[in-house]
Amino acid sequence: MSEGAIDRSVFEELKTTAGADFVRELVDTFLAEAPGMLAELRRALDANQADRFRRVAHSLKSNSNTFGASSLAAMAKNLEIGGFAAARADGGAPLAALTTEYGRVARELAELKRA
Secondary structure, eight states, X not given: OOOOSSOXXXXXXXXXXXXXXXXXXXXXXXXXXXXXXXXXXHHHHHTTOHHHHXXXXXXXXXXXXXXXXXXXXXXXXXXXXXXXXXXXXXXXXXXXXXXXXXXXXXXXXXXHHHO
């Protein structure tokens, strides 16, 4: 069995401090905006725009940490702090892995939002 995509203790703490209704709104916003961020990373990579790539990766990392999506956040951090060259060298493979992990996070957040 694979480990969950969301650290439940972080998510529950967020609900306790911010309120369940607000967290549902945050989840909705994240689920709406993150796919665009993933696409923006790809566009920045394709356009050879390292600074833009780094900024988007930073935002995705921060947003992921908010919900306890630590694997997604760590992947985004790696892209932020030097992953541009690696992503270019690997033909974008790190972005494919990031997108896969986002899919896990999105499914789990959707379930947690309904709970």
